[in-house]
Amino acid sequence: MFDFLRRGRDGGTEAVGEVKASATGRIVAWPSGGRVAWSPRDTVSLTKTGFSGNPVGFRAVKLIAEAAAALPVLLQDKARRYETHPVLSLMARPNAGQGRAELLEALFGQLLLTGNAYVEAVGLEGLPVELHVLRSDRMSLVPGPDGWPTAYEYRVGGKVHRFNVAEGLSPVCHIRSFHPQDDHYGLSPMQAAATAVDVHNAASRWSKALLDNAARPSGAIVYKGGDGQAHLSADQYDRLLTEMESQHQGARNAGRPMLLEGGLDWKPMGFSPSDMEFQKTKEAAAREIATAFGVPPMMLGIPGDATYANYQEANRAFYRLTVLPLAQRVTGALAAWLSDLSGEEIELRPDPDQIPALAVEREAQWRRIGAADFLTDAEKRSLLGLPSLEMGEGDDAE
Numbered sequence: 001m002f003d004f005l006r007r008g009r010d011g012g013t014e015a016v017g018e019v020k021a022s023a024t025g026r027i028v029a030w031p032s033g034g035r036v037a038w039s040p041r042d043t044v045s046l047t048k049t050g051f052s053g054n055p056v057g058f059r060a061v062k063l064i065a066e067a068a069a070a071l072p073v074l075l076q077d078k079a080r081r082y083e084t085h086p087v088l089s090l091m092a093r094p095n096a097g098q099g100r101a102e103l104l105e106a107l108f109g110q111l112l113l114t115g116n117a118y119v120e121a122v123g124l125e126g127l128p129v130e131l132h133v134l135r136s137d138r139m140s141l142v143p144g145p146d147g148w149p150t151a152y153e154y155r156v157g158g159k160v161h162r163f164n165v166a167e168g169l170s171p172v173c174h175i176r177s178f179h180p181q182d183d184h185y186g187l188s189p190m191q192a193a194a195t196a197v198d199v200h201n202a203a204s205r206w207s208k209a210l211l212d213n214a215a216r217p218s219g220a221i222v223y224k225g226g227d228g229q230a231h232l233s234a235d236q237y238d239r240l241l242t243e244m245e246s247q248h249q250g251a252r253n254a255g256r257p258m259l260l261e262g263g264l265d266w267k268p269m270g271f272s273p274s275d276m277e278f279q280k281t282k283e284a285a286a287r288e289i290a291t292a293f294g295v296p297p298m299m300l301g302i303p304g305d306a307t308y309a310n311y312q313e314a315n316r317a318f319y320r321l322t323v324l325p326l327a328q329r330v331t332g333a334l335a336a337w338l339s340d341l342s343g344e345e346i347e348l349r350p351d352p353d354q355i356p357a358l359a360v361e362r363e364a365q366w367r368r369i370g371a372a373d374f375l376t377d378a379e380k381r382s383l384l385g386l387p388s389l390e391m392g393e394g395d396d397a398e
Contacts, residue, residue: 043113043114043136043137043188044137046113046190046191046194047113047114047137047190049197049198049201050113050190050193050194050197050289051113051190053201054197054200054201054289056200056286056289056290056300056302057190057193057197057289057293059300060189060289060290060293060295060300061109061112061113061190061293062109063295063299063300063318064108064112064293064294064295064322064323064326065104065105065108065109065112066105067318067319067323068104068105068108068323068326068327068330068350069100069101069102069104069105069108070101071323071324071327071350071351071354071355072350072351072354073088073091073100073331073348073349073350073351074347074348074349074350074351075087075088075346075347075348076346076347076387077344077345077346077347077387078345078387079387080387081386081387085346086127086342087127087338087342087346087348090127090128090131090338091103091131091348094130094131094132095122095130095131095132096130103131103133104330106133107119107133107175107330108326108327108330110133110135110136111175111176111177111186111188111326111330112188112189112190112293113136113188113190114136114137114186114188114190115136115176115177115179115185115186115187115188115191116136116139116174116175116176116177116185116186116188117133117136117174117175117176117330118133118134118136118139118152118172118173118174118175119131119132119133119134119172119173119175119334119337120132120133120134120163120171120172121171121172121173121337121341126341126342126343127338127341127342128338128341134154134172138154138155138156139152139153139154139155140152140153140155141153141174141184141185143183143184144166147183148166149165149166149174149184150164150165150166151163151164151165151166152165152172152174169340169341170337170340173333173334173337175329175330175333175334189292189293189294190292192292193288193289193292193293196285196286196288196289196292197285197289199281199282199285200282200285200286200289203278203279203281203282203285204282206278207282220267221240221244221264221265221267222264222265222267224264224265240264283302283303283304286300286302287302287304287305290302293322294318294321294322295318295322296314296315296317296318298311298314299311299314299315299318312357315357316357316358316360316361318357319355319357319358320358320361324350324352324355324358327350328349328350331348331349331350332347332348332349334348335347335348335349349385352385365384366384369383369384
């Protein structure tokens with residue numbers, strides 16, 4: 001144990017209190033002490049192939065990021081919930097070019113694509129003036145000998161800006177997903193779905209090549225040879241071609257029966273068993289991508305999924321198991337960081353009562369807790385995630 005000192009707002013130092021350090025911190029990070037710990041995955045290439053170049057990955061990321069960014073956010077402390085607050089004003093207009101939805105969508109998108117998300121605070125004298133989301137592929141972490149970050153380096157076009165975080169308050173909030181084999185960077189769903197993305201992209205390229213080079217027609221007209229002729233004459237061929245174009249092509253002629261003269265026979269063509277199996281492989285890869293991101297395949301239009309009985313159940317599971325935990329994780333990290341910067345303990349969290357997909361569950365929870373006569377009003381409010389009653393608001397308030 002030791003007394004931790006941090007830089008005060010007047011330029012001096014102030015004691016934060018007696019804290020404990022991990023016994024394994026020096027051992028874990030000592031081999032890379034003072035050097036940049038690069039991400040083990042090429043996030044640029046993975047983003048191009050899995051997001052920009054894959055419709056399933058693109059839609060999964062957009063669906064989660066947009067849904068999480070659209071959730072109403074609550075601000076409260078232990079005593080009350082705030083309708084107006086400087087933090088709410090900052091979140092509503094984080095910078096001159098973005099609103100709350102744009103900033104949070106970029107933040108969730110970076111976390112889903114790279115496993116890491118970085119938010120920069122402009123102005124550290126109290127509450128920040130602006131918030132900016134930084135690209136994860138441009139950021140690298142510099143660990144110290146004790147295992148904790150000493151700086152973040154942001155590289156753009158050969159230029160490097162260094163954010164020092166070893167002393168004082170950190171101007172960067174680093175949010176990362178769990179990674180079992182990396183002490184500094186998170187593991188993204190895109191990395192877990194990388195193999196399925198490669199399979200899906202390869203199947204799409206194969207289908208495109210089939211259309212370009214060896215696409216099968218719907219059928220063929222075979223001349224068996226009649227009246228001693230081995231093949232059609234030029235006039236017969238031209239007349240047959242003209243009749244096919246005018247009488248049997250286009251939506252207007254769909255389903256019209258074909259009249260074939262002697263010697264002509266129609267042979268329909270379809271996909272071979274290997275072609276059909278290849279299509280199933282592509283659909284299986286699409287389901288694996290959706291599973292990695294936590295999106296029910298039904299919501300992405302992927303056929304063959306029977307996990308949920310209907311779209312409503314799939315949508316409820318999507319919010320309960322994917323969107324809400326992600327939003328709670330991010331808003332909790334932002335609240336802790338902003339609390340350190342402002343010196344005021346606050347709590348930011350999404351409001352589940354305003355999520356239409358969870359209305360049925362929340363209504364049942366309110367009814368069940370409200371009917372529990374053995375609970376006090378304060379206990380009921382705590383179970384529902386509400387702050388304690390203020391003075392004079394209830395019988396339990398003193």
